[in-house]
Amino acid sequence: MGHEVQYILESKRLVWLVAVVFAVVIMFQYFEFPYGDVSSSMFSVRRAQPPLSQTNQTETSSESPKSPGNVTIFDVFNITEPVDTLDKGNSIGIEINIQSNDSTTSPPPSLSASLTPPTTVNSTAISPSIALDNKTSKPEVNAPDLDPNLKKPATSENNPALSVGESPVKELPPVKATHERPIGDIVTIADMHGIFLHNRASVRSMKPEWSLMVDQELLAAKLQIENAPVNSNDWALYPPLYRNVSRFKRSYELMEKTLKVYIYKEGGKPIFHQPQAVLSGIYASEGWFMKHMKESKHFVTNNPKQAHLFYIPFSSRMLEEKLYVTGSGSRDNMVQYLKDYIHLIAGRYDSWNRTGGSDHFLVACHDWATDETRKSMDSCIRALCNSDVGREHFELGKDVSLPETYVRSTQNPLRELGGKPPSQRSILAFFAGQMHGDVRPILLQHWENKDPDMKIFQKLPKSKGNKNYINYMKSSKYCICAKGYEVNSPRVVEAIFHECVPVIISDNFVPPFFEILNWESFAVFVEEKDIPNLKNILLSISNRRYLVMQQRVKKVQQHFLWHVKPVKYDIFHMILHSIWYNRVFRVNPVS
Template identity: 65%
Template sequence: MERKLKVYVYREGEKPIFHTPFLRGIYASEGWFMKLMEGNKQFVVKHPRKAHLFYLPFSSRVLRTVMITPESRDRRKLVGFLKTYIDKIARKYPFWNRTNGADHFLAACHDWAPYETRKDLRLSLRALCNADVSKGFILGKDVSLPVTSVRTSQNPLKNLGGKPASERSILAFFAGNMHGKIRPILLQYWENRDPNMKIFGPTFQGIDGKMTYIHHMKTSKYCICPKGYEVHSPRVVEAIFYECVPVIISDNYVPPFFEVLDWETFSVFVAEKDIPSLKDILLSIPEERYLTMQLRVKKVQQHFLWHSKPVKYDIFHMILHSIWFNRLHQLRTR
């Protein structure tokens, strides 16, 4: 990929929906990818006829913010807006029409992105945070975009790392809002039930100033990553960031970079129905296996990090590789 891949970035589209990367918060992945893609000199070409792939640089987060108002929450407006954009691209260039957009790609992190793109962009390569196979995510074409909660855009690697395995005294940790149906069940069974299971609701931040969220991530063996309203959670990448073994509770979730990473070697998948048995499942994991998983979390960590300038094997390269990989898969199987 590094030797061959060339990408054309469309210049069409007005700010802020296009060409405006937002680099903080839980939707930061699409912003960081946009920033690094548009500023890239290794993969990006100025002349579209030299390109293998074509990037559509819009923000699903901003699209939703700009187009949806308290008076009108009709998501069809978002679909119509993107159709107008695609029609403009198709009229101006010959590249969309020759493949119906199959060699075009986007990176969209908002929960609504699968809906926004399911019609006119259905054949395109979609890098989606909401990678839900039950809601139209297509294995072999779509790409699971990691949800990275960036707190400081000036230094996305701030607080990276955690305690060594021998100093992780907490068995399992979760804290968060009660989004969706799974998290209330998690709290029903485990909040204040066991001193080794640090499971908190949205009031967690108010507990003893020193007992911070990051501190718990850095000192827990397992970090619980339950789905919210949708299948994804920023806690998966946060766990890796703080070198805590992720425990993913989301039945239809496709983890990022599964084409090249064996997630079962550095994380635990627990079925939603097995939340009552969560502690038993974790305790059944032999200490030797846990230590191996924790070391592998540290090893794969490099693939989930944003840098101000892309670094080989980092998250920017991994996302682009997944898109390139899926396009090659399409060409081989058609």
């Protein structure tokens, strides 16, 4: 009898133990599984799929916007999970990946518990006509329509792409800073190498909400680039100019073979879709790139699901010209204009939400573009002339330094190309320009009319075709590229254009195509504090070393030339390649 009682008591203890363990498992599953549904997470072998339109299927076109209904924009920026630790570019981690053959049209799965809840967008709040604030509006200029095809306020009645929701979105989700390595006040070119390698190894884009074939294509390209065979047989590529010529060559080949870009149709002229407005002057890079990109039959696709990159085709120069109120000192209306545009495309397409905008890019050369795009487009790859890694939130490894090019002839952008041979370059160093910023006055204070070898001037008198300025560049060994208000200057490309060795005096300036080119092999970098010692620095470079650098300037020149029709390795392809390259090395697979 005693044994039976003891057996019953032990059985009850076992039952209680099983019950407690089961309860603990249930609680664990409740908090850990991504969908917040314990039963479905534990017992279902299927995972919710994105809508049919979001799955990887072959379609002839996906240009039309999404069907009516409330649009959900997820807060894809407030990611609290730690960044993956990488080993030679490969992420290390464990993740549950439950495959499914379900082809239902249910909505995309909600984000994991590490993200903030989704926000419902009232589509009527995304008006394609952006009205300016009464305090900052220009009476003589109407803010251009975001969508030139829509002349009425956007509602579900006159545009089936937009539907009536319940709560308007007042602002985009906040952007989480991705810098992990602290940035000092002065960042030298040597520091930039370290920051670039650190960011490349530790920072990635957010994981896409659902997988497409393009993700696997990018991962395959990354693997091939990392394992590129040593190849120095390409006569067009001179190895000393590059960080790794074999990787660059393989990456460029894969870009030509693989890359597809989708260009958003939304946006009203002249701020959007009008490159002709910015084909000359110092902001010409954004106009020429837009022109060539829109005309490209090789890279452009009309199917967003086939796109590895999404181009936001706006001009930062025209944004400033049309919307900035002179004397106001405020850029708020321009920032809001771009925010509203992101709302518009995020409400019409799946593309932005799938990656949080990390496969989107913009090309902008105006000094203000860095700040104007920081809040609403910081997750994008930003090709910017104002590439200040110290103060302007330019992120090495993600953003691209856009060459600032002064184009004087839209019919012949190569006019006046070249310069005198080294033996006929009698001037040691040359600079001329307006007194923008705080560096140029210091340069003139120390060197204007102080030394016959140093031709340092304020802005030269006007001459036909700017001949005086061009002749000085063609006749100088070194061309001084001193920063103005911001770190960038068109003189960097002008020097290369006229085969003059650039001397860059601009702390924190990331030179163009930094991820590819070995700038120290053909340019001189002088810290701003060393301006008083400028001549001694230049004289310390041996004549033999100068001749090598000058020849390399001539060889790298091909990467900085605009052509009426793009040619291989030219500036258009190099800008696009840098964007492609940074995207490839930041891609984060679903599993």
